[in-house]
Amino acid sequence: MTRKQELIAVAQIKVREGGYNNFSFRELAKEVGIKSASVHYHFPTKEDLGAEVAKQYTDAFMNALGEPKAISDAGNDPIIAFATLFKSSLHQDKQMCLCGLLGAEADILPDLVRGEVKHFFKRTLLWLEQAYSHSKQPNTLDAKQLAIQTISVLEGAMMISIVNEDNSIFDSAIEGLIKG
Amino acid sequence: MTRKQELIAVAQIKVREGGYNNFSFRELAKEVGIKSASVHYHFPTKEDLGAEVAKQYTDAFMNALGEPKAISDAGNDPIIAFATLFKSSLHQDKQMCLCGLLGAEADILPDLVRGEVKHFFKRTLLWLEQAYSHSKQPNTLDAKQLAIQTISVLEGAMMISIVNEDNSIFDSAIEGLIKG
DNA sequence: GTCTATAATTTGATAGAC
DNA sequence: GTCTATCAAATTATAGAC
Numbered sequence A, B: 001m002t003r004k005q006e007l008i009a010v011a012q013i014k015v016r017e018g019g020y021n022n023f024s025f026r027e028l029a030k031e032v033g034i035k036s037a038s039v040h041y042h043f044p045t046k047e048d049l050g051a052e053v054a055k056q057y058t059d060a061f062m063n064a065l066g067e068p069k070a071i072s073d074a075g076n077d078p079i080i081a082f083a084t085l086f087k088s089s090l091h092q093d094k095q096m097c098l099c100g101l102l103g104a105e106a107d108i109l110p111d112l113v114r115g116e117v118k119h120f121f122k123r124t125l126l127w128l129e130q131a132y133s134h135s136k137q138p139n140t141l142d143a144k145q146l147a148i149q150t151i152s153v154l155e156g157a158m159m160i161s162i163v164n165e166d167n168s169i170f171d172s173a174i175e176g177l178i179k180g
Numbered sequence C: 001g002t003c004t005a006t007a008a009t010t011t012g013a014t015a016g017a018c
Numbered sequence D: 001g002t003c004t005a006t007c008a009a010a011t012t013a014t015a016g017a018c
Helices: A003-018 A025-032 A036-042 A046-065 A068-073 A078-093 A098-104 A111-133 A143-164 A167-174 B003-018 B025-032 B036-042 B046-065 B068-073 B078-093 B098-104 B111-133 B143-164 B167-174
Strands: none
Touching: A003 A025, A003 A036, A003 A046, A003 A098, A025 A036, A046 A078, A046 A098, A046 A111, A068 A078, A068 A111, A078 A111, A078 A143, A078 A167, A098 A111, A098 A143, A098 B098, A098 B143, A111 A143, A111 B143, A143 A167, A143 B098, A143 B111, A143 B143, A143 B167, A167 B143, B003 B025, B003 B036, B003 B046, B003 B098, B025 B036, B046 B078, B046 B098, B046 B111, B068 B078, B068 B111, B078 B111, B078 B143, B078 B167, B098 B111, B098 B143, B111 B143, B143 B167
């Protein structure tokens, strides 16, 4: 892992713990064993670093997800696969979705960072919409609405589980998910 | 409004914009026309102030809500009333639920503040559970599960609406709410 | 790529006068 | 209740050497 990637990895953890204001160049520098001035070599400003963290988080998430069609073809439900990715994140990392936390702080995010967070939801909503639009299960709601409801309940349940230190809240919430 | 209440009101806005790290004693002092040292007279520490903000937010929310039975007796659906309170907050304040944002930051909250946020969800979940347990509509899920799913989708949809500056996302999400 | 050094600002908090 | 004055620490960022 390059130094730049190390910095991004440490920053991601800090942001998922307490948002955009919860990391500093000095802190990151210390954790990877360099000085804060050197962090500015890799990222001119904090905004640049924050945007890169959000971008890589989104890319990694979508990459882990794969394509809805591939999941379907393997005989699995894409919606369940999506929810399971959130669940794994909660159980393993014990941390909030990075874009779920940053999204709530949208008002104070620098432009580049807010743009990347918007992009996360654009991509996840499109993915879910595609999954629902190819669903074989009958539904009164259209695919777009189902996509919104699904990502909403996952983000909300994750947050409530974290503050209550009780993962069963999340598990209980996803039991009601409408399948694809 | 007392000076103490003015400080709480200003702090609430700042927190709903950007979380616990998004307000300072100096900032609050300036907005109400005193000096930062005077804020320490009203609140010894930032933790005390933060906890009081969360407590009053919760009290005001529950107060605006009223009792599920009173809503039912008036011929209205308590779940819809609950969702409408969230919707009003989004449309009028154009801000995140204070406890939704703070909950996502749970890892970095001082103990008193995190305690108040947990209390918000304890109270809202109990309220929703009561509303669902007296429901006349048949459901496969129990009242507790329905309560979790309802508050989750509301918090999540609120967050996504805010970062996308598109309230129709929230409106779309609540259309799928299971009524009480 | 990383360093030292530093500027300019902001932060939470306290002592003590009025 | 509010003030002045102040502290110790942390923050983002830059200049320039190596």
